[in-house]
Amino acid sequence: MISDLPESETRDVVIIGGGPAGSVAGAYLARAGMRPLLLEKEKFPRFVIGESLLPYGNDILKELGVWPELEKAGFIKKYGADFSTGFTERFNRYWFRQALDAGYEHTFQVDRAAFDDILLRNARQSGCEVVESAHVTALAHSAKDMISLSYDGPNGRTSLTTSWLVDASGRNGIAGRFLDIPKYPTRQMKMVAIYSHFQGVHRNSGDAAGHTVIVRFKSGWSWLIPLADGKTSVGIVIPADTLREAQGDLKSVFDHHVSSHPDLAERMSRAEGLMPLRATADYSWRFKSFASGRVLLTGDAAGFVDPIFSSGVMLAMKSARLAANTILAARNRQTGLDSGECRQYTAEVAGWMHLYSRIIRSFYERAGFEIFMHPLPYFKIPRSIGYLVGGRMDLPAAQRLRLAVFSVLCALQRFFNLAPPIRSLR
Ligand SMILES: Cc1cc2nc3c(=O)[nH]c(=O)nc-3n(C[C@H](O)[C@H](O)[C@H](O)COP(=O)(O)OP(=O)(O)OC[C@H]3O[C@@H](n4cnc5c(N)ncnc54)[C@H](O)[C@@H]3O)c2cc1C
Incomplete structure (x- = not known):
């Protein structure tokens, strides 16, 4: 990263990346009257893996008005x-x-090239300026609490400054690296x-x-x-x-x-x-914090959750909507987010990731998987797991308690056969 960028144009918000997180953030910010600029290094449509959506991500797709287009696109219903x-x-x-x-x-199994393209067009139609083939190569703090960045795009190298930056660059995690935020694995293997x-x-x-x-x-x-x-x-x-x-x-x-x-x-x-x-x-990790001053990390740019439960796109869209709302609440002040606001954003997104990380850990352990595949119906645990399989994260206390019981049962299964053993895993 270089720190002596020439400064030219000034924007109120720049978004790096046009995957689900970037497009959703761009659409919400533009609809609320900001003038976001989204920079995407590829030319869409482009291949990306991760095709399975979760029903609790449908709300955002409906709010943004893309649901009818998804229904017409011929995607398989899940x-x-x-x-x-x-x-x-x-x-x-x-x-x-x-x-x-x-x-x-239900929700959809989507060809991501087509799905991401629909979301990017929706951001554009909402008023977000989108530049494709625009590769952000450098970030720096600049005067007056602003951020400078430069990108290589269709018109060569361009530099600009922005009041707010949303990092939606996926596993590139460009802003987290720029800010030197500590990064740690959420699963060792x-x-x-x-x-x-x-x-x-x-x-x-x-x-x-x-x-x-x-x-x-x-x-x-x-x-x-x-x-x-x-x-x-x-x-x-x-x-x-x-x-x-x-x-x-x-x-x-x-x-x-x-x-x-x-x-x-x-x-x-x-x-x-x-x-x-x-x-x-495909190793799982996250940055320690997802917000700092005028920078918010969204989707995979904040952290990567193992894809076993197909939670990635939904987490990307939900964190992007939350990032947009966080910026909108603070846009009229002269200062960036204070430490409490940064902690609040981080805690909410990290809480969602943690919910999945816990059940993913059980899935990877033999004993946990045995309980997962035979989850003792009298505790109503299958319903709580069913909520996570469908992507519901605002679980009522009773459901959270059942998930805690599930974790205890997984731990006990290591020593006692509460659920029948699965021979092929032993
Ligand atoms: C093997 C595997 C299977 C998966 N399966 C599923 C699944 O079934 N369901 C599911 O929901 N999720 C799945 N995921 C996860 C899912 O793909 C991601 O969570 C999701 O794409 C995250 O969206 P995003 O917008 O944060 O990032 P991305 O979709 O990665 O988008 C980031 C965008 O930023 C752009 N970019 C990067 N760097 C720059 C830069 N410097 N300048 C400009 N642009 C830049 C990239 O070109 C890209 O378009 C899977 C992931 C893997 C690895």
Whole structure:
């Protein structure tokens, strides 16, 4: 990062990144009368992984008016999610209509290139200025409590200053690095995801055809997300060491995991890859704080939550709406956020992440997964887990208590077989 940028134009708010977080922040800020400038380094539509939405993210899509467009876009309707072991030894199906409140019966499995493009256009239509192919390369503090930045864009290098900065640059986390905010892992084991889109993957029947299917391995898991036009997004998530030991050979590692788990092998028996396999390091981390003065971190730029529960897009949109509201509440003053306001923003977003991190930890531990797959119905725990599978984060006290009981049961399962053991994981 350089700190002696020439200063030219002045903006009231700049957003870095045009993924779900950036577009949602841009739309809310523009609708409230600000003049946001969104800088996105790619030209949309662009490929990105992470296609499965959660119903409790629907509210924002409806508020922004994109829901009718999503309905027309031909995306597959998602009514729930299936969890299994690769040996069909244990199987759990969540239907949103059974677990969630009325109005959240379904959401969509989306092609992210198309979905992100719809959101970016919505930001533009809301009054947010969007520049694509604009790569932010430098940030600096500037005079009068402002932020300077420069980007390489369609007209070469441009520099400007801004009163507010929303970082929505995804896992690049450009502002967190610029501010030197400490970063720490939220799960110790480093994982890697290997994935592609396939044609010909066997699907469930009826409404369950649109379910996300999660298959748990002894160490790791895989996803199958049905998309439009007969496409399915399929990926495996495994310890990074496993790929290293295979000298980075994506295909051999992917094929090995598919063929050695009969449930997955059967679904993939006639699958044909539509693009080369890709790999993404998938370890979970977060910055210690998500706000400082005039800078707010949103979505993956604040922290990355393991994608097992498909929470990423919803967390990105919710944190972006909260960031926009935080700026709007403070926009007329001469100063940035005070430390209390920064703490409040961080605590709210970190609280959402923590809710998922806790259940994700259980999913990764053998004992926790055994309880997850057999969650002792008399405590009504399945309903509380169902809320998280659907993306509800403002859980009433009773539901939070049940999740705490769930954690205790997971701990006890290490010593006593409260739930039947799953042989393939032992
Ligand atoms: C393997 C895997 C599977 C996943 N599966 C799911 C899933 O099923 N469901 C789900 O909800 N989530 C899933 N996720 C997570 C989800 O993809 C992210 O949480 C989500 O995309 C975050 O949105 P965002 O807007 O914060 O960041 P992004 O979507 O990453 O957008 C950031 C944008 O910023 C731009 N940018 C970056 N740096 C700069 C720069 N310097 N200048 C200008 N622009 C810049 C990028 O080009 C990008 O367009 C998955 C993630 C992984 C890795």
